[in-house]
Amino acid sequence: MVLLGTMVNGAAIIAGTLLGILLRGIPESMKNTVMHAIGLALLVLGAQMSLKTDNFLIVLLSLVIGALAGEAIKLEDKFTNAGLWLEKRVGSKEPGAIAQGFITSSLVFVVGAMAILGALDSGMKGNHDILYAKSVMDGFIAIVLTSTLGIGVLFSAIPILLYQGAIALFATQITRLVPDAIMDAMITELTAAGGIMILGIGLNLLGITRIKIANLLPGLVAAAAMTAALQVW
Template sequence: MVLTGTLVNGLAIIVAGFIGLMVQNIPEKMKTTVLQAIGLAIILLGLQMGLQTEDFLLVIGCLAVGAVLGEWIGIDSYLNKLGEWIESKLKPAKSGESGKVAQAFVTTSLIYVVGAMAVLGSIDSGLRADHSLLYTKAMLDGLSAIIFASTMGFGVLLSAIPVMLYQGMIALLATYIAAFVPDVLLEQFILEMTAVGGVMVVAIGLNILGLTTIRVANLLPALPVLALVIWILSLF
């Protein structure tokens, strides 16, 4: 089945998130230190991803245009409202809790979808019914979901929704992607997409550390902008 890998990935986040919630009652100092450690590790991951680019100007340009589009659309605001709405439907909101749920939802959703594994794994699932890459991603996402849920709370489980929608859409469209997009062009897009996603991951890490309040979701249009620019450049 084309969507097997995607479903396994989503279920891994949900199950692991529930496990993390079981150990949520940890001392506040310990929770803070763990979150700081996670933030530092995420920054390191983002730097590793970002340095893979072969064209820094392309990355900077796409991020700038994407930021303008994202702010105009208000993606971050919509995602936060979605997280709060889902949380309100699932359980009564405690005082000040809905904001935390939305923050955890947005943060972990971005972490789980901006990497190259999400795209490559979904394409493999759609074209060859090879789910091995998404199974590996499911294991990694699950392990991180335990830690995230134990420190950030219930919103982490909600990130399974955009993960399944995003990866499922790519898997279902994989045949068309392979038919119309040359391998060289796809490889270039994935390389630069990883770099653009890496910048977003660094921003997420800085937000977790409390050093910034970057609206990372508003940078997401940089990805379709990147695809469009690479396609235009390929024509010349």
């Protein structure tokens, strides 16, 4: 089943969120320390990923193009509005809490090599091992994020199902469209661009910056397109 890994990933996030709700009573100072720990860990992960590039110019240009496209279509605002819409339906007592949890967790779970590689493996080979491993990681991250950001983390399962599911379905046909060498190069630059975005998420969680990471997401598409064009050329 092509979508099995993605479905398990979504279920793990939901389960982690439900467990995290039980930990919401921990002291505020502890929540802040935990959030800072996550931020520091994301800085390390993002740095490791970003250094894997074979062509930093592609990564730089993809981020610039992504920023221009994201700002033009106001992608961050769309994420925020979706979170606020969910907030109204759920009836949160803390204004903006669900939106913040939804946006932050969605970006953490979506931006990364495992999401792309795992979904590609599911579609091309029917192998869900990468997404199973990602599910375990995301489940634990969801527990911690929920304990600090609240129930909004639960709704991040929706973009995960849509994003990874779409890649997995596309991957069933990708071997006929994209040669292995081009695919490997695309994944390398996607990983590097995603790593810089994860660095930004970490800085935001630490309260150092307020970067609109969602507006950079089109950069992933730009990185893939430029890498493919360069390989063909």
